[in-house]
C-alpha cells in the first residue's frame with residue numbers, strides 16, 4: 162500500500178516549523194519548536210527494472226533492503242552508502258550525502274540520484290529528474306537535494322541509477338612510514354590508468370600511515386591487476402575474501418569510532434591534508450576517497466570547529482552531533498539564499 | 513528601456529571593436545545551430561575578462577535589458593538565440609585555462625574554453641575531460657555546463673554535471689556566487705549541481721572547476737550486424753543483463769548505415785537492418801576478461817556478421833562512420849530535423865517500431881542513430897524545405913516522436929536541452945505543480961527574467977522559422993553530430 166503523500170503535504174502546511182525524520186542513524190539540524198514528520202510509512206521499493214539500471218523506492222526505505230534486492234540481480238549502488246548496518250534509509254543517505262570509499266570509482270550520491278519527488282516548504286509535491294538514466298529536461302532538483310539535510314525539501318521517493326556489481330574484489334595494503342610518504346604515493350595511484358575502486362589512507366599510532374587500495378571487477382583479471390598495483394606502490398600485502406569484505410564493511414560502519422566520539426566529515430583535496438592533519442594529530446582519523454574526504458573522530462567538537470575555521474574548511478558531524486551538525490567554515494552564497502527562498506519562503510524547515 | 517543610455521553604459525565598459533551594433537556585425541549572432549529561429553539583438557559584447565562580464569550583466573540589470581550568454585552557438589535547441597532588443601554576451605574570448613592541477617586531477621577554466629582543449633591540455637599528464645559531445649572540437653565548456661551536455665560515453669561516466677565540481681557564476685542582477693568547490697565531495701546542498709543544466713536561466717558561468725580522469729589504458733571495439741532493429745535492441749539488453757558496463761553502446765539503422773558508408777566508407781555492411789557498436793574501455797586485463805564475456809553474449813545474439821577493430825585505426829574508422837552518420841544522412845535530403853528524446857532502455861524496440869509506423873503514416877523518411885545504452889534516440893527526420901508544407905509536416909512528426917518518448921516514460925531531451933525548440937513540450941513531461949515550482953525558482957533568482965528570457969518555459973509567439981539543415985560547420989566537415 163502506498164503512503165499518503167497528501168497527508169504529508171497537509172502536515173507541512175499545518176506547521177510553522179517542520180522536521181522530517183528517517184531512521185535517525187545520522188545527524189540533522191534540530192529545533193525544539195518543530196513538528197516532527199515521521200516518514201517511516203514511506204518505505205518500500207516502488208519500481209525496479211534490472212535491465213534499466215534504475216530503481217525507485219520510497220525515501221524511508223532502509224538502504225539494506227534495496228541493497229539486498231539489487232544483489233539478487235548482481236547490481237549495487239556504486240556510491241557506497243554508509244551506516245547501512247545501523248539502519249540508514251535512502252532519504253537520509255541523500256539528505257546527508259552519505260557516500261563511502263568506493264564513491265572514488267564512479268561518483269557519489271549526486272552522480273546516481275536521477276530523480277526524486279519531494280515536498281517543499283509550501284507543501285507542494287515536486288518531481289525533479291525522472292526514471293531514465295539520461296535526461297536534460299527541467300532543473301536538476303535531485304542534485305540539489307543531495308546534502309540538503311532536510312533544509313530544502315522532504316524527500317518522498319528517490320530514483321537511483323545502479324550498476325552491475327563487481328564480481329570480485331581485492332585490496333592492497335601498503336604501509337608507509339609517514340603521512341608524507343603516503344601522500345607522495347597517492348598521485349601515482351590517482352593518476353594511473355588502472356581502474357581503482359577505492360583508496361583510503363589510515364593514520365596509525367606514532368605517525369605511521371597505511372594505504373588501502375580496493376580493486377574490483379571480473380575475477381579472471383583480478384590477480385594480474387593486483388600485481389600491477391603492487392608494482393606501482395613498490396610493496397604491499399594483498400587482502401582477499403572475507404577479510405577484505407570485512408575491512409571495508411567496518412570502514413562504512415565506522416566501527417573504529419568510540420561510542421562517545423563524534424564523527425566529522427570534512428571534504429578537501431589531497432594537498433590540504435598535511436595542514437589539517439597537523440591540527441588533528443591526537444584524533445582518530447582517516448582520509449578516504451583518494452584524499453577527498455577526511456573522517457575525524459573527536460570528543461572535542463569546539464576545538465575541531467575552531468581548527469576547521471582556521472583552515473577555511475567545512476565539516477559535518479555525521480554521528481553524535483549535539484547541536485547544529487555543521488561546523489567549521491560554511492560559506493553561504495546569494496544563489497543558495499535565493500533557492501531557499503523559493504523552496505521554503507515561510508521558513509518552515511529547520512536551517 | 514532607455515536604449516541610448518544603455519548603449520552609453522556599454523561603451524563605458526567595452527572598446528568599439530568589442531561592442532557590436534552594426535546590423536552586418538550582428539547578423540552572425542542572430543541564430544545558433546537551430547537556424548530555424550533568428551532574432552536580432554540590440555548589441556553584442558565580447559568581454560575578455562570576468563569583470564567585464566559582470567559589468568555587462570550589471571548594466572543589463574540596471575536598464576532592465578534581457579541578455580543571452582553565448583559560447584560557440586552550437587545549441588541545437590535555440591538556447592543561444594538572442595532576445596530581440598536584448599544583449600548577447602559572447603564568451604569565446606574568456607578562454608583561459610586558469611589552472612590545471614594534475615596531482616589533484618582538476619582544471620579550473622573560463623567558460624569560453626573549447627571542450628576538446630581541456631582534454632588537449634590534460635593529455636600530457638595522461639588525463640582527459642570525459643564528456644565528449646560530438647561538437648567537442650568547437651563547443652565551449654560554458655555551453656556544456658548550461659546544457660548539461662552529453663556524448664557517447666554517458667552510461668558509464670555521466671554527463672557534464674557529473675564532471676563539474678565547482679562554479680563561479682554571476683547571477684542575473686550582477687551578484688557573484690561561488691558554488692561547490694574542488695573536492696569530489698561536499699557537506700552542503702549541491703548548488704553547483706542545480707546550476708548545471710539550467711540553460712542560462714540562472715545567470716552566467718564565469719569559472720568552472722572540472723574533474724579530470726586518467727585516460728583509459730585500452731579500448732576494445734566491435735561491430736555486429738543484424739537482420740532487424742529488434743535483434744540489435746535485444747542484443748543491447750543481453751549485454752546489459754550480462755553484468756558488463758561498456759563505455760559505449762550505439763545502434764545505427766539501415767538508412768544511416770547507407771549514408772555513413774557513402775560518406776566516409778567505414779566498411780559497414782550495407783545490407784544490415786541494424787548495426788550495434790560496443791566499446792569496452794579500461795584497464796587491460798579487466799578489458800580482456802570482459803571481452804571474452806562480451807563476445808559470448810554477442811555470439812548468442814546471432815548477428816549475421818561481427819567485425820572486431822584490430823587496431824586503433826580500425827577503431828577510429830568504426831567511430832568515424834558513427835559520428836558522421838547524421839551529416840551524411842543530411843546529404844540524402846536537403847533538409848532534416850534532429851530529434852533528441854529518451855525512452856527507458858527496455859522500450860527501445862517498441863519506440864523504434866512506433867517511429868517506423870509514424871514515418872510510414874506521414875510518408876517521411878526517418879533515419880535512426882542512437883545511444884542505445886542510455887535509451888537516447890536521435891531520429892533524423894528528412895524533408896525538402898522547398899516543398900510547401902514539408903517543414904510543417906516534419907515538425908508534426910518530430911512532435912509525435914516526443915509524445916511517444918513521454919508516453920513510454922522517458923524524456924523530451926537527453927542532451928540537446930529544451931531551449932526554444934522544446935519549451936512547449938515541458939508541460940507534457942512535467943505536472944503543473946512541477947512547472948509552477950520551476951517557474952517560482954526562476955522568478956526568485958531572476959525576478960525580471962533578464963537571463964535568457966523566453967527559453968525553457970512555454971510562452972508567446974516563436975520567431976519565424978527559416979530553414980532547417982546542417983550547421984555551416986557540418987557542411988564544412990568541421991563537426992558532426994551524434
Ligand SMILES: Cc1cc2nc3c(=O)[nH]c(=O)nc-3n(C[C@H](O)[C@H](O)[C@H](O)COP(=O)(O)OP(=O)(O)OC[C@H]3O[C@@H](n4cnc5c(N)ncnc54)[C@H](O)[C@@H]3O)c2cc1C
Nearest residue numbers: 583584585586587591645646652654655658662717927993
Ligand atoms: C554538429 C553538432 C553536434 C552536437 N553533438 C552534441 C552531442 O553529441 N551531445 C550534446 O549534448 N550536444 C551536442 N550538440 C549540441 C551543442 O553542441 C551543445 O549543446 C553545446 O554544449 C553547446 O555549446 P556552445 O558553446 O555552442 O553553447 P551555445 O550554443 O553558445 O549556448 C548554449 C546555451 O548555453 C548558454 N550559455 C553559453 N555559455 C554560457 C555561460 N558561460 N553561462 C551560462 N550560460 C551559457 C547559452 O545562453 C545557451 O542557452 C551538438 C551540436 C552540433 C551543432
